[in-house]
Amino acid sequence: MTTALQMQAADQGGMRRNNLALVLRLLHDKGPRSRAAVAVETGLNKATVSSLVAELIDRGLVREVGTSTERNGDAPRLGRPPTLLEIDGRNVACVGIEVNVDVIEVVVTDLAGRRVFEHVRPLDAAGHPPSRTMGSLTAVTRHALDAVHDRCPTVAGISVAVPGLIHAGDRAITFAPNLHWRDVDLGVRLATDLGINVPISIDNDANLSGLAEYRVGEFAGTPNLITVTGQTGVGGGIVVEGRLLRGASGFGGEVGHMHVLPDGPECGCGRRGCWEALVGLKSLLRRAVPDLAATLEADDSLGPDDKVARVVTRAQSSDAVTLAALHEHGRWLGDGVSILVNLFDPEAVVLGGFFRDIAPWVLPIADARLRELAIAPHARQCRLAASTLAFSSAALGGALHAAERVFDDPAVIDVRRT
Amino acid sequence: MTTALQMQAADQGGMRRNNLALVLRLLHDKGPRSRAAVAVETGLNKATVSSLVAELIDRGLVREVGTSTERNGDAPRLGRPPTLLEIDGRNVACVGIEVNVDVIEVVVTDLAGRRVFEHVRPLDAAGHPPSRTMGSLTAVTRHALDAVHDRCPTVAGISVAVPGLIHAGDRAITFAPNLHWRDVDLGVRLATDLGINVPISIDNDANLSGLAEYRVGEFAGTPNLITVTGQTGVGGGIVVEGRLLRGASGFGGEVGHMHVLPDGPECGCGRRGCWEALVGLKSLLRRAVPDLAATLEADDSLGPDDKVARVVTRAQSSDAVTLAALHEHGRWLGDGVSILVNLFDPEAVVLGGFFRDIAPWVLPIADARLRELAIAPHARQCRLAASTLAFSSAALGGALHAAERVFDDPAVIDVRRT
Numbered sequence: 001m002t003t004a005l006q007m008q009a010a011d012q013g014g015m016r017r018n019n020l021a022l023v024l025r026l027l028h029d030k031g032p033r034s035r036a037a038v039a040v041e042t043g044l045n046k047a048t049v050s051s052l053v054a055e056l057i058d059r060g061l062v063r064e065v066g067t068s069t070e071r072n073g074d075a076p077r078l079g080r081p082p083t084l085l086e087i088d089g090r091n092v093a094c095v096g097i098e099v100n101v102d103v104i105e106v107v108v109t110d111l112a113g114r115r116v117f118e119h120v121r122p123l124d125a126a127g128h129p130p131s132r133t134m135g136s137l138t139a140v141t142r143h144a145l146d147a148v149h150d151r152c153p154t155v156a157g158i159s160v161a162v163p164g165l166i167h168a169g170d171r172a173i174t175f176a177p178n179l180h181w182r183d184v185d186l187g188v189r190l191a192t193d194l195g196i197n198v199p200i201s202i203d204n205d206a207n208l209s210g211l212a213e214y215r216v217g218e219f220a221g222t223p224n225l226i227t228v229t230g231q232t233g234v235g236g237g238i239v240v241e242g243r244l245l246r247g248a249s250g251f252g253g254e255v256g257h258m259h260v261l262p263d264g265p266e267c268g269c270g271r272r273g274c275w276e277a278l279v280g281l282k283s284l285l286r287r288a289v290p291d292l293a294a295t296l297e298a299d300d301s302l303g304p305d306d307k308v309a310r311v312v313t314r315a316q317s318s319d320a321v322t323l324a325a326l327h328e329h330g331r332w333l334g335d336g337v338s339i340l341v342n343l344f345d346p347e348a349v350v351l352g353g354f355f356r357d358i359a360p361w362v363l364p365i366a367d368a369r370l371r372e373l374a375i376a377p378h379a380r381q382c383r384l385a386a387s388t389l390a391f392s393s394a395a396l397g398g399a400l401h402a403a404e405r406v407f408d409d410p411a412v413i414d415v416r417r418t
Numbered sequence: 419m420t421t422a423l424q425m426q427a428a429d430q431g432g433m434r435r436n437n438l439a440l441v442l443r444l445l446h447d448k449g450p451r452s453r454a455a456v457a458v459e460t461g462l463n464k465a466t467v468s469s470l471v472a473e474l475i476d477r478g479l480v481r482e483v484g485t486s487t488e489r490n491g492d493a494p495r496l497g498r499p500p501t502l503l504e505i506d507g508r509n510v511a512c513v514g515i516e517v518n519v520d521v522i523e524v525v526v527t528d529l530a531g532r533r534v535f536e537h538v539r540p541l542d543a544a545g546h547p548p549s550r551t552m553g554s555l556t557a558v559t560r561h562a563l564d565a566v567h568d569r570c571p572t573v574a575g576i577s578v579a580v581p582g583l584i585h586a587g588d589r590a591i592t593f594a595p596n597l598h599w600r601d602v603d604l605g606v607r608l609a610t611d612l613g614i615n616v617p618i619s620i621d622n623d624a625n626l627s628g629l630a631e632y633r634v635g636e637f638a639g640t641p642n643l644i645t646v647t648g649q650t651g652v653g654g655g656i657v658v659e660g661r662l663l664r665g666a667s668g669f670g671g672e673v674g675h676m677h678v679l680p681d682g683p684e685c686g687c688g689r690r691g692c693w694e695a696l697v698g699l700k701s702l703l704r705r706a707v708p709d710l711a712a713t714l715e716a717d718d719s720l721g722p723d724d725k726v727a728r729v730v731t732r733a734q735s736s737d738a739v740t741l742a743a744l745h746e747h748g749r750w751l752g753d754g755v756s757i758l759v760n761l762f763d764p765e766a767v768v769l770g771g772f773f774r775d776i777a778p779w780v781l782p783i784a785d786a787r788l789r790e791l792a793i794a795p796h797a798r799q800c801r802l803a804a805s806t807l808a809f810s811s812a813a814l815g816g817a818l819h820a821a822e823r824v825f826d827d828p829a830v831i832d833v834r835r836t
Contacts, residue, residue, distance in 0.1 A: 015433070165793070165794050165795075174794070174795055175793075175794075175795065223666070224665055224666045224670075236761075238761070240658055240663060241661070243659070245658060245762070246763070247642055247762055247763020247764065248641070248642045248763050248764055248765045248800075249763055249794065250763070251763040251793070251794035252642075252761060252762055252763040253761065253763075254760040254761065254763075254793050254794065255760075255761065257760045257791075257793040258757045258760055258761065259678075259753050259756050259757055259760075259791045260677070260678065260757075261680065262679065262753065269793055271790070271791060271793075335677050335680065338677050339676045339677055339678075339757065340761075342672040342673075342675045342676055342677075343654075343656070343670060343671065343672065343673065343676065343758075343761065344663070344665055344670055345664070345665020345666050345667055345668070345669040345670040345672075346665065346666055347666045372689070373675075373677045373689060375583070375593075375669070375672050375675040375687055375689075376583050376592070376593075376667065376669030376672065377583075377592055377593065382666075
């Protein structure tokens with residue numbers, strides 16, 4: 001079903017921009033190929049493809065590279081082999097930054113997704129006012145831009161991942177319970193502090209992790225893909241038919257606050273019985289390492305991964321309390337995932353963040369529980385898997401998000417002008 | 419974010435079909451207007467609009483009607499007033515049929531959405547094998563097609579709504595717990611029995627109710643809209659950014675089987691703790707009219723609306739047991755709706771089926787519970803409302819679905835050839 005709003009009059013100018021995007025995206029998604037192959041795969045005629053490719057090369061987004069061994073079926077090759085095209089964009093910086101409770105992480109890629117810079121800075125965001133974290137963010141961002149400037153002078157955009165609710169309209173942070181932030185206008189402040197004219201967007205960290213899984217994770221390209229990340233909180237990045245679900249105001253995908261146990265334990269958000277209160281970091285520590293939980297929780301020098309490492313060590317030494325706790329954790333994980341599967345019928349659910357570290361123990365239990373509770377025969381075939389991306393994939397998702405802007409409309413960028 | 423798969427090369431032929439659809443959808447959604455207004459609103463040039471309109475008139479889908487009083491701002495009108503265009507399609511039958519536990523209901527509309535035929539036939543689908551229900555379905559469909567043949571000789575399509583899981587690939591019914599059906603190839607059998615060459619599709623009843631709400635309900639056109647229907651089971655029709663959520667295999671939106679209470683009451687699907695087991699018809703009767711529940715449940719001569727009427731009567735006479743039960747029902751309703759709101763961040767949630775009848779008692783409670791449990795400040799502004807459509811809107815949704823085919827691609831139909 002299509003609404004009038006979604007349909008756009010296909011005029012000539014819009015058509016060309018759309019076709020530029022189509023060709024650029026094809027080269028990005030499917031790899032190097034000839035102009036002739038681009039024509040076949042897009043359905044565009046060869047003259048149009050030549051003209052589009054000329055513009056993309058001119059903009060520095062595509063380059064010619066070597067010659068093809070493409071064969072046209074079994075027909076003998078006539079004449080000289082065609083030139084191959086590939087994504088260029090070596091000069092374009094796509095900047096992703098994650099601000100989390102204990103760390104700021106930066107990933108810069110070029111347009112082809114090659115990492116050109118990475119940096120991690122420890123932090124105590126929850127223990128200080130937003131202004132102090134803002135200062136660190138500005139410093140880290142400036143450092144990253146300086147570091148990549150010679151190689152990538154054109155900045156496609158900066159996307160900042162935050163564990164909170166981001167309003168779709170003004171991209172301000174409405175509420176980030178684990179950072180203790182309310183109504184922080186991070187995007188505007190970062191732009192002012194940096195004093196440069198570059199598109200800056202703010203996004204929910206789990207949304208950007210979901211984008212990273214959808215673009216470069218094990219299930220890349222899976223049309224209906226759910227990512228559930230365990231950090232201090234529990235977030236969700238939900239892709240429906242190839243599009244990130246955002247909702248009316250950008251607050252969609254709040255999987256951590258699904259009400260799954262009436263009168264359940266208290267959550268960081270102040271409610272009772274949220275899924276996060278059952279499968280989040282705090283409940284894991286209290287259940288699996290009850291003797292260490294209070295100390296670990298109070299120690300701001302440790303990141304979630306350091307804390308989860310204590311659980312993993314105990315599990316590896318077959319500690320009975322820890323193993324029983326992980327079993328219970330797996331059951332709760334399966335309960336919540338089953339709700340997502342009954343609602344979204346995805347091809348796969350990927351568990352990221354600290355869920356990856358405890359996956360050997362919780363995944364089989366969660367999976368069995370999912371099979372029990374999923375109503376659809378197909379849903380029972382939905383894959384449940386641990387992420388193969390690094391602990392936090394949100395910064396990488398930010399860089400990919402900054403690149404999307406160019407893939408959606410290559411005309412926004414022109415490296416020649418830089 | 420857009421995937422290569424979603425992007426289509428805009429060639430000339432595709433562009434014209436797309437623009438035909440654009441003009442037809444505009445006239446349908448926004449009502450009668452002049453060619454000049456169509457040109458302004460679509461961004462197409464006037465010559466293109468004239469040519470598109472000529473083709474739509476030629477196909478019998480649009481007609482000229484009267485003259486306009488449209489004003490171009492405050493400019494004085496020059497020359498004769500322009501002719502208005504409106505949706506025609508008087509000859510096009512869009513057939514929607516709902517097969518439910520106790521009833522088959524048919525709605526036939528023309529392309530403009532005017533109802534040209536309605537019929538309701540009582541049934542005991544759960545008490546008989548699928549073949550008997552199939553026979554009734556064929557008879558009812560044939561009767562409807564005969565009845566409208568003189569007025570609407572061109573049939574756009576037949577869409578059948580069934581309370582069950584419909585596989586996206588072959589459109590067969592995989593599992594319909596309340597009908598006691600498994601693996602019924604209803605579409606193919608209906609086509610064979612009817613012996614006519616008309617597109618037939620099978621869909622989940624709640625999906626089609628969701629489509630009806632999205633097209634003609636109180637919140638028509640709301641991009642993110644969730645419909646929850648109480649029939650014998652509890653179903654969901656979820657619209658995300660103007661598109662019905664279907665999932666990888668068509669099994670999305672199974673709201674009734676969200677696992678909301680560990681070790682909760684048994685559900686019709688055989689599991690424990692499904693939302694349907696807490697807010698469905700059976701639990702309502704057992705809670706609200708415990709003395710009548712067993713008798714009502716066993717009486718196949720009564721439809722869900724007759725049974726719910728007993729609850730309403732007791733509530734109207736302020737029966738304490740019934741009122742307390744409705745309070746509890748409202749709380750459970752709010753619990754489940756809060757999960758949907760936290761995940762989808764919709765503008766509105768519409769309650770259909772028997773929830774409409776008990777809305778005066780349960781809606782305020784459910785609404786308060788939703789405000790408590792929704793994490794996002796905006797989500798707390800999400801509207802929760804009773805449907806203004808009739809008891810079952812699935813048949814109407816079926817007729818609208820059959821019409822969608824024409825709106826998506828007007829070239830599929832040509833009433834001149836009939």
